[in-house]
Amino acid sequence: MTTIQLPSPGAISDTIEARPESDNYLTHTRGILSWIFTLDHKRIGVMYMWSVLGAFLLGGTFALLLRTELLTPGPTITDSADTYNQWFTLHGAIMVFLVIIPSIPAALGNIIMPIMLGAKDVAFPRLNLFSYYLWVTGAILCIVSLSMGGFDTGWTFYTPYSTTTTAGGVIPVLTAAFVLGFSSIFTGLNFIVTVHKLRPPGMTWFRMPLFLWSIYATAIIQVLATPVLGITLLLLIVERTVNIGIFNPSMGGDPVLYQHFFWFYSHPAVYIMILPAMGIISDIIAINSHRAIFGYRFIAFSSIAIAMFSFIVWGHHMFTSGQSALMNTLFSAISFSVAIPSAVKVFNWIATLYKGSVSLTTPMWYALAFLFLFTIGGLTGLHLATLSTDVHLHDTYFVVAHFHYVMMGSALIGMIGGLHHWWPKIFGRMYDQRLGTIACWIIFIGFNVTFFTQFILGSQGMPRRYYDYQPEFQIYHVISTIGSYIMAVGFTLTAITLFGSLVNGKKAPANPWGGRSLEWQCASPPPFDNFAKAPRVGDCYDFTVVHWDPKIGGYRVDESNDPEVNPAAQGTKAAH
C-alpha cells in the first residue's frame, strides 16, 4: 500500500523556489543533440512550436500573395492563373495540415498538458518524439512537392481533378498529408493514454482544467477520424499511379464518394482545430477573471458533445453535390445540433465574466477577441447549415469568410492567446504587455476588415478560388487586401514583442496571471522533471486562495486555510 505524502502548507512553492535557478528543462542538458534526441515533452513541444510558427510564416506569406493578386481583376502580380491556383492550394494545405491541426495539441499541448495534469511526461515519450519527426517528414515532403512541379488541387484534393491534373507534386503532397495524419494520430493516442493513466492522486476527471478536457476530446477525434483521411489519400495515390478506378468516373469510380470520405475526416478536423482553442479560452477567461469558471461541467460535457456530433454532420459540405434531398435534409438538421453546445460555451464564458475581477492582460485581450470572432464565425454557420441559403452561399467567399472566422479568428487567435498565456512559463520571460495588447488590437481590426468584407463579397455571388473576377467586386477585394496588410503588421509586432522578451524581458514569476492549475505551481521555466514528487491537486478553479504578492511581481497560492491541507483550518473556508 502506498501512502501519499501531503506537503506542509505552502510547501510546493517553497521547495520549487529553493531549486537552483539555472536548472530548468531548457538548461538541464546542452547541445544540439540533446534537443534532437530529447524525450522531454516540453522540449518536443518547443520544437513543435518553432516549426509550426515557421510554417505559419510560410502559409501567411502565401496568403499575402493571394490578397495582393486579388487587388485588381485580371493579372496583378502574376499573369498565370496556375501560379495563383498553386498559391491558394499551398496556403490552405500548409495552414490546415502543418499549422492549425498541430498548433495547439502538439505544440502547446505537449508543453503544458503533462504539467497541468501533474505528470512527469506523456505516457509514450518516444512515440511523442516520433510524431514530431513525422511532422518534419510531412513538411519536407510538402517542399519536395513544390520542386516537383507543385500542386494546384486545392487543399481538398477533389477528384477527378486531383487524379488528372498535370501538376507534378500531387503525389508527394498526398503522401505528406498521409504522414502528417499519422503524426496527429500518435499525438492523440499519447494524450488519451496520458489523461487516463498518468493523473496523479487527487486529479479526478472533474478536477481537470478545461484545457485538458478539450485536449482529451480533441485526441479522441484525432484517433478516430484521421485514419479515414489516411486511407482516402492512399486510395487517391493508388488511383493516380496505377489507374484503378475508385473515384474517377472515367474508370468506373465515383467522385462523390471521395467527398464523403474526405469530409468524414475533415469535418471532425474542424473540431480538432477549434476544441483546443476553446479549452485555452476557458482557462484564460477564468484565470484573468480570478473566479471559478461558470458551469464547469456544462463546458466539459459540451466539449465531448461537440466531439461526438462532429462525426455525423459531414454531409453539410455537400448540399449541392448531387447528394439526395433526404440526405441533405438530415445533415442540415443534425448540423444545427452542433450549434447548441457551441452556444452554451459562449454563454458560460460570458457568465464567467459576471461578478469576476477582470484583469485586462494580453492573453485576456486575445480571449475577448476570440469571443467576438467566434460569435460571428458560429452565427454565420447558421446561414450555411440552412439548406436554401447554403445553395446560394456554398463555394462562395461567404464560406471562405465563415471558416476563416472559425479557423483563424478562433482557432489561431486561441493559439496565439495561449502562446501569450504560457510564454512566461515556457521561457521564463515576461514580454511587454502594452506592446502585446496593441498587436492584438491590430490583428483584431485587420482580421475583421479582411474577412467581414468577404461575407458581403460571397453573398453578392463571388465564387471562391477565382484568379480573375468581375470589376464590380473590386472595391471589396481592395478593402479585404488592406485588412490582410494590417494583420501582417499586427503579427510582425507580436513577433517583435515575444522575441524581444527573450532578449530583454523581465524574469517571469512562477505565477504571473494568478492561475491555480498545476503548471503555475512549478517554476518558470519548469524544471526538467516537472515535479519532484506527486503534487497536491486542489480545485483548479478556486481562486480564493490565490493572492497577489508585490514582492515577486506575481501571484502566490496560499492553501493554509484549506482543510485538506491544514485540518486546523476546518470550516474557515467558504463553502460553495
Added chain:
Amino acid sequence: MSMTHQILAHAASQVSALAAYAQTSTAAPTAPTFWMPIGASTISQGVDYTLDVINWICYVSFALVIGLMVWFVIKYRHRTGDKFRTDYPHHNTPLEITWSVIPTIIVIGIFVVGFRSYLDIYTAPKNAFDIKVTAQKWAWSFQYPNGAISDDLYVPAGRPVRLVLRSSDVLHALYIPDFRVKRDIVPGRYTYAWFQCDFPTGQPGKSPRDPNAKTVTGMEDPAQAHRLSCAEYCGTGHSKMNRYVYVLDEASFAQWMIDQSQWMDKIPEEELYFKAGPKIYARCQQCHSIDGALGIGPSWKGIVERVKAYPFVGEGKEYGTWEDYVRTSVLIPGKYVVPTYGNVMPSFKGQLNDKAIDAVIAYMQQLDKFDPKNGKLKPEFDPATGMKK
C-alpha cells in the same frame, strides 16, 4: 390655360408616372441589397426571406453576447493588487438549461424555414422546359431541344426551365447568383437545376463583353443579363467560366432558337472563316492563342505549317491531310498530343458539326486577318464581305 388646369394636369401626369413606376417595379427583379444581388427568379424571394430571418437572429444574438461581454468587462474591471470579488455564482442549473433550450428552439425554427424554401429549389415543376448543359474545362455549352447550341444561356421568361447538367471532365458547378441557383456538375452522372425567371432581359446584338457591341432594344444595360459562373474549382480557367443568362419573352425565344440552330447554315462556305470562325474560336481561346503566346494548348499561329511538317501527316500516313489531323484533334483530342502539352483537351464531338470544323480550319488558314487580342476580324476588313475596306 388656367392655373388650376395646369396644376391638375401636372398632378395627373405625376399620378400616371407613379402608376407606371408601380407597374414596372412589380414586373422587375427585387433590387440588390447590402447582402444580396438582384433576385430575379421565382425562388429568390423565399431564399432572401430565409436569409433575412437568420440575419436578424444573428444581429440580436451578436448584440446580446458582445454587449454583455463589454458591459461585464467594464463593470468588473480589476487592477493588479485589488481584492478579488468572491460573491460570484459557480453555476445556475435553471439558467444553463434555459440557454440550452432557447437556442434549440431557434435553430429548429431556422431549419424549418430553410427546409421549406429548399423544397421549392429542389423540385422542378413537371412542365419545365429542358436545356442540356455541358460543362468542360473551361467552357459552357447549352443545347436546346431543336438542336441549337449556344455559349450563353438563353431561356424563355415566365416558364420553369430545367437544366440537365453533365460534365465531360472534372467537377464543375453551375451558379447563377441572381437566381439563387447552384448545382455541382459531376462527371459520370446527370444532375439537375431548375429556375423560373419572369423578367425578360432582352437579347444582345453581340456579346456584351465586347466593348464595341451595340445592344438591341430591351437590353439597354448589359448588366441586366444575369451572370452565370462556375463555382466548383476546376483548374486554370476556373475563373474564366463566366457567361450570361438572357431571358427572352416566349415569342422571341422561339424565334431565337430557330435562328440559333440555323445560324451557320445560312453562311456560304467561302464566308465561314470570318462569319463563323471568330464565334467558334471564342470557345477555344481559353487554351489556344492566335498570336503565338504560350497557353494550355499549342498556339494556332503557324499551325498549318507545323502540322504539315509533322512526319505522320501526308498521303498514306496516319492522317491523309493536315485538315484531317485538325478534325481528329477536335473530335478525339487524345489521339495525338503535341509533346510538352498535357492531354487535357475535352472532345467537341456532338458540339461542333462538320461545317463548324470547316470554319475552324478556314479560320486557321486566314489567321492574319484577325486581331490577336479578341480573335475577331481586324478593323481594316469589312465584316460583311471579309475584303479589305
